[in-house]
Amino acid sequence: xxxxxxxxxxxxxxxxxxxxxxxxxxxxxxxxxxxxxxxxxxxxxxxxxxxxxxxxxxxxxxxxxxxxxxxxxxxxxxxxxxxxxxxxxxxxxxxxxxxxxxxxxxxxxxxxxxxxxxxxxxxxxxxxxxxxxxxxxxxxxxxxxxxxxxxxxxxxxxxxxxxxxxxxxxxxxxxxxxxxxxxxxxxxxxxxxxxxxxxxxxxxxxxxxxxxxxxxxxxxxxxxxxxxxxxxxxxxxxxxxxxxxxxxxxxxxxxxxxxxxxxxxxxxxxxxxxxxxxxxxxxxxxxxxxxxxxxxxxxxxxxxxxxxxxxxxxxxxxxxxxxxxxxxxxxxxxxxxxxxxxxxxxxxxxxxxxxxxxx
Amino acid sequence: xxxxxxxxxxxxxxxxxxxxxxxxxxxxxxxxxxxxxxxxxxxxxxxxxxxxxxxxxxxxxxxxxxxxxxxxxxxxxxxxxxxxxxxxxxxxxxxxxxxxxxxxxxxxxxxxxxxxxxxxxxxxxxxxxxxxxxxxxxxxxxxxxxxxxxxxxxxxxxxxx
Numbered sequence: 021x022x023x024x025x026x027x028x029x030x031x032x033x034x035x036x037x038x039x040x041x042x043x044x045x046x047x048x049x050x051x052x053x054x055x056x057x058x059x060x061x062x063x064x065x066x067x068x069x070x071x072x073x074x075x076x077x078x079x080x081x082x083x084x085x086x087x088x089x090x091x092x093x094x095x096x097x098x099x100x101x102x103x104x105x106x107x108x109x110x111x112x113x114x115x116x117x118x119x120x121x122x123x124x125x126x127x128x129x130x131x132x133x134x135x136x137x138x139x140x141x142x143x144x145x146x147x148x149x150x151x152x153x154x155x156x157x158x159x160x161x162x163x164x165x166x167x168x169x170x171x172x173x174x175x176x177x178x179x180x181x182x183x184x185x186x187x188x189x190x191x192x193x194x195x196x197x198x199x200x201x202x203x204x205x206x207x208x209x210x211x212x213x214x215x216x217x218x219x220x221x222x223x224x225x226x227x228x229x230x231x232x233x234x235x236x237x238x239x240x241x242x243x244x245x246x247x248x249x250x251x252x253x254x255x256x257x258x259x260x261x262x263x264x265x266x267x268x269x270x271x272x273x274x275x276x277x278x279x280x281x282x283x284x285x286x287x288x289x290x291x292x293x294x295x296x297x298x299x300x301x302x303x304x305x306x307x308x309x310x311x312x313x314x315x316x317x318x319x320x321x322x323x324x325x326x327x328x329x330x331x332x333x334x335x336x337x338x339x340x341x342x343x344x345x346x347x348x349x350x351x352x353x354x355x356x357x358x359x360x361x362x363x364x365x366x367x368x369x370x371x372x373x374x375x376x377x378x379x
Numbered sequence: 380x381x382x383x384x385x386x387x388x389x390x391x392x393x394x395x396x397x398x399x400x401x402x403x404x405x406x407x408x409x410x411x412x413x414x415x416x417x418x419x420x421x422x423x424x425x426x427x428x429x430x431x432x433x434x435x436x437x438x439x440x441x442x443x444x445x446x447x448x449x450x451x452x453x454x455x456x457x458x459x460x461x462x463x464x465x466x467x468x469x470x471x472x473x474x475x476x477x478x479x480x481x482x483x484x485x486x487x488x489x490x491x492x493x494x495x496x497x498x499x500x501x502x503x504x505x506x507x508x509x510x511x512x513x514x515x516x517x518x519x520x521x522x523x524x525x526x527x528x529x530x531x532x533x534x535x536x537x538x539x540x
Contacts, residue, residue: 056505057505060506060507064515065515068519068523228478229433229478242455322453324458332523334523337438339434339436
């Protein structure tokens, strides 16, 4: 007899509040409905009630994981409206922070994913590696969550001794190559819970318009860093990672290989950090009348901002479309026909960020 | 995903959409002005071109209860923003044919009370339980009360190393 099962909005398998309500027949999921909105804060409204500096602080709090992405993308939108080109050193530093953020986000996901399949020892290994990234971020910015690195026209803080961070990158590369990647891709327990599970075909990925690692794991080679390069990605020579299988394992592999590419990008950026100023302007520039759309590649995929200015002290409109907003609905397609026991790891494989989605 | 169209071909295809008044290229981003846009015709054109809908922005108008609605399409190399406005507070829903429009339209309905007739599942998305539609409409139309110049010390002091 069919029955319905609610996962969430509060549940040990979910890091943040959202709800996946599934209809089951026996052990198999017939259909699913996703509900969000439990963390709605009205940030787009608040952004219209604060001046251009205060908004950066506010926007950085859209998300506790990809906080830098939001502040950076907002600043890029304001810079586009004002016609400001940031100095090369600032672009390199923004790239380094963005890729460090991707590393810590992907490692956080890998740890959570390991926990969701009951692999506690892997969780501990992954989180001890993640500490290397967190320590690096803290050493550069002074913070572990909201780094406060971005300002309109550049960055607040320099990286005065770039070579200091290379040993941490070496240790991270070693840990990924020797522990994390082999365990996720060769260990029978991990493979049994991820291979062939929660498939999203290429056609479905196009239909649901997913982005980021979810899209790339379904064979869609889309990545803003490659398609519309910004900051220093063109100079550093970015290569995207795709897999054709579309299952949970493919999403794991895409994120794992992306971490390797992120380490390479950070190392290249540290080694080639150009000399020069950190900001294009001193103080805050006037933001004239105008509007801009900006895309950046957040850890979970494409982040999209629309910012409008009427020339005043506050933005006239700030629209934020996070990658999770388009990836989370696709959970409905991924879980259909799957065993109920896999619901937890399938929804986790999207790396859903509810704080981002609700704003 | 989209075929790599030449910018001129893309502009011509956009200009052929009923209701489009002008197409402007601003540093690679295309802005389409279409106050009387036929949104279903736009969706069909974009589907033919293989260009995905990124999201939809709504900007409520204080004076007449209408709203500017911007459909942001993404062809991977550029953003194409098609700007129109509601008629009697509504625009036809794209959700029956474009999955990515579903959540975007539900959110706009929750926050600004823009109706999208034809939406297959017009239930609240992020509106808190027990709150009417237009959660943010009035507050967003109100001028900012704290419109002072930035005073953060970070805005004026030299960068720290």
